[in-house]
Amino acid sequence: EAGVAQSPRYKIIEKRQSVAFWCNPISGHATLYWYQQILGQGPKLLIQFQNNGVVDDSQLPKDRFSAERLKGVDSTLKIQPAKLEDSAVYLCASSPGTAGVEQFFGPGTRLTVL
Amino acid sequence: QKEVEQNSGPLSVPEGAIASLNCTYSDRGSQSFFWYRQYSGKSPELIMFIYSNGDKEDGRFTAQLNKASQYVSLLIRDSQPSDSATYLCAVNKAGNNRKLIWGLGTSLAVNP
Numbered sequence: 554e555a556g557v558a559q560s561p562r563y564k565i566i567e568k569r570q571s572v573a574f575w576c577n578p579i580s581g582h583a584t585l586y587w588y589q590q591i592l593g594q595g596p597k598l599l600i601q602f603q604n605n606g607v608v609d610d611s612q613l614p615k616d617r618f619s620a621e622r623l624k625g626v627d628s629t630l631k632i633q634p635a636k637l638e639d640s641a642v643y644l645c646a647s648s649p650g651t652a653g654v655e656q657f658f659g660p661g662t663r664l665t666v667l
Numbered sequence: 668q669k670e671v672e673q674n675s676g677p678l679s680v681p682e683g684a685i686a687s688l689n690c691t692y693s694d695r696g697s698q699s700f701f702w703y704r705q706y707s708g709k710s711p712e713l714i715m716f717i718y719s720n721g722d723k724e725d726g727r728f729t730a731q732l733n734k735a736s737q738y739v740s741l742l743i744r745d746s747q748p749s750d751s752a753t754y755l756c757a758v759n760k761a762g763n764n765r766k767l768i769w770g771l772g773t774s775l776a777v778n779p
Contacts, residue, residue: 595772596769654699655701657713
């Protein structure tokens with residue numbers, strides 16, 4: 554079974570530029586999560602989708618971050634414009650929609666904002 | 668008080684010893700408890716989950732849950748240098764739409 558796929562793996566941009574990340578969850582997983590992880594900290598949930606609907610986006614900085622999950626499968630997370638403090642690893646995870654809440658993570662995208 | 672607390676470490680143990688990692692949580696309604704391992708530069712990997720009070724064993728790993736005292740622990744027997752990583756505790760509350768509340772992680776170093 555293929556795992557969670559993310560791209561790109563690394564991205565370097567200058568502040569005020571825009572960037573987009575892509576995630577393809579494990580086949581059949583209804584729930585998809587985007588996390589931000591700053592070095593030395595635990596993952597911080599940015600947004601949670603159940604199929605193509607948003608369940609929780611309470612910690613998403615909506616003035617600059619946006620996310621969508623079209624057709625309930627792939628998802629994109631966008632930052633526009635980026636700030637220095639957005640430098641972090643962006644993790645995508647997915648979870649089965651029915652039984653259990655275990656989350657399975659993709660490899661992450663390491664973003665550096667200069 | 669943070670919702671999920673872990674000692675940041677580093678916890679240092681000799682090879683072959685038992686490593687004990689602890690996690691406390693604040694919400695008594697919490698129902699599911701997870702331990703993830705994260706190697707430096709890698710993403711978190713699920714290693715154990717536990718729902719019921721008591722112990723759950725999987726190979727060298729044992730998760731222990733005590734809901735009355737609101738703590739969950741992870742024991743690693745016969746620790747190996749390859750166990751050196753950060754261990755993240757995550758907790759799910761009932762009716763919380765599968766959202767996990769994460770601790771900051773405990774760094775473990777197993778010395779040869």
